[in-house]
Amino acid sequence: MKKIGIIGAGTWGTALANMLAKSGHQVSLWSRFEEEINTLKNTHLHKNLPGCVLSDDLHFSTDLKEVCHGKSIIVFATPSVFIRQTAELTKPHLNSNQIIVNVAKGIEPKTLLTMSEILEDVLGKEFDYVSLSGPTHAEEVAFGLPTLIVSACQNPKTAQIVQDTFSNQTMRVYTNPDVRGVEISGALKNIIALAAGLSDGLGYGDNAKAAIITRGLVEITKLGKAMGCHEKTFIGLAGIGDIVVTATSVHSRNHKAGYLLGQGYTLEKTLAEVGQVVEGLHALEAAKELETKYHVELPIIDVVYEVVHDKLDVSQTINKLFSRKKKDEIKGLIFTEDDVMN
Numbered sequence: 001m002k003k004i005g006i007i008g009a010g011t012w013g014t015a016l017a018n019m020l021a022k023s024g025h026q027v028s029l030w031s032r033f034e035e036e037i038n039t040l041k042n043t044h045l046h047k048n049l050p051g052c053v054l055s056d057d058l059h060f061s062t063d064l065k066e067v068c069h070g071k072s073i074i075v076f077a078t079p080s081v082f083i084r085q086t087a088e089l090t091k092p093h094l095n096s097n098q099i100i101v102n103v104a105k106g107i108e109p110k111t112l113l114t115m116s117e118i119l120e121d122v123l124g125k126e127f128d129y130v131s132l133s134g135p136t137h138a139e140e141v142a143f144g145l146p147t148l149i150v151s152a153c154q155n156p157k158t159a160q161i162v163q164d165t166f167s168n169q170t171m172r173v174y175t176n177p178d179v180r181g182v183e184i185s186g187a188l189k190n191i192i193a194l195a196a197g198l199s200d201g202l203g204y205g206d207n208a209k210a211a212i213i214t215r216g217l218v219e220i221t222k223l224g225k226a227m228g229c230h231e232k233t234f235i236g237l238a239g240i241g242d243i244v245v246t247a248t249s250v251h252s253r254n255h256k257a258g259y260l261l262g263q264g265y266t267l268e269k270t271l272a273e274v275g276q277v278v279e280g281l282h283a284l285e286a287a288k289e290l291e292t293k294y295h296v297e298l299p300i301i302d303v304v305y306e307v308v309h310d311k312l313d314v315s316q317t318i319n320k321l322f323s324r325k326k327k328d329e330i331k332g333l334i335f336t337e338d339d340v341m342n
Helices: 012-023 034-043 062-066 080-093 116-122 156-166 179-201 205-226 231-235 237-248 255-261 269-275 279-292 301-309 316-320
Strands: 003-007 026-031 058-062 075-078 099-101 129-135 147-152 172-175
Touching: 012 026, 012 156, 026 062, 026 269, 034 129, 062 080, 062 099, 075 080, 075 237, 080 116, 080 205, 080 255, 080 279, 099 156, 116 129, 116 179, 116 269, 129 156, 129 179, 129 237, 147 156, 147 179, 147 237, 156 172, 172 179, 172 231, 179 231, 179 237, 179 279, 179 301, 179 316, 205 237, 205 279, 205 301, 231 237, 237 255, 255 279, 255 301, 255 316, 269 279, 279 301
Parallel strands: 003 026, 003 075, 026 058, 075 099, 099 129, 147 172
Antiparallel strands: 129 147
8 A cells, every 4th residue: 555645636647546556555635726625625526527436445635734644656747838837836845756657748849848857857866767758548548448548667576566556457557668758659649639629620530530640640750769769669559659649539638629720710719629638639748849849740730730730721631631742651751861861
């Protein structure tokens, strides 16, 4: 049994807290919003996890010190845009023998740091940082539906501790030392899901969506290789697994946002309709900066960026992709330094 503090009571943080509590761990869940915590305490229900009754063993709090004190594992589960400021708030309440786990997916614009890198930047190098990522919709984890995920850490012993802690009869956890590759996949697959949603919103069918998912994976892999990541990471759970689930599922807010944009909704109306953070939109700026920095061509990510920033009409997206120079697929799948721009 582990004592675990989870920072962030969104759908993913709450689903993980519920799963861990039901596995016999002692779990405290934090939100900075008193109203949110009071609702969770009084009802044991989360507004975005309909039908899921949370474990009676869960502890809810707005006190960061209380949630962090005496815990062996601290999980950061806030949206990516709030990771840095949440880490700053949490820092005074941590001690160096704790394992820091990140479950957010994103890349910080300008610094181009992944979530674990942001945490290390704020909290220091004395901690072991683990990224927990993969095809994991909170709505399914909360109900104990079968799920596979990756525990990524450069320290294999720490990766295994997290693997053992989060594994149960319905959650199977693999380890992977390629932390950056896992986090790059987790951030950029949200943009590919936006593209798949755009295609569906335009009525282009399954053929087009399959092509977007496949070629989107190629784009992410090329960028990852240019950044020094392991190629095999991108054909694993954190790569293709996460892209497939995010680009096709009814639970995916990124796909839903893309679909609404494809249907002609404005960005403002799209965000209001989704009602939650759409991580793919926040990842676009950093993706474009990485494309320039590493001299990698990312055509699908480019058209999503142009649509979101009103530089390209939605109806022109497929035409732009189809009008690109014809290429050999196999040569384009051989990821060498000379092949980055192919």
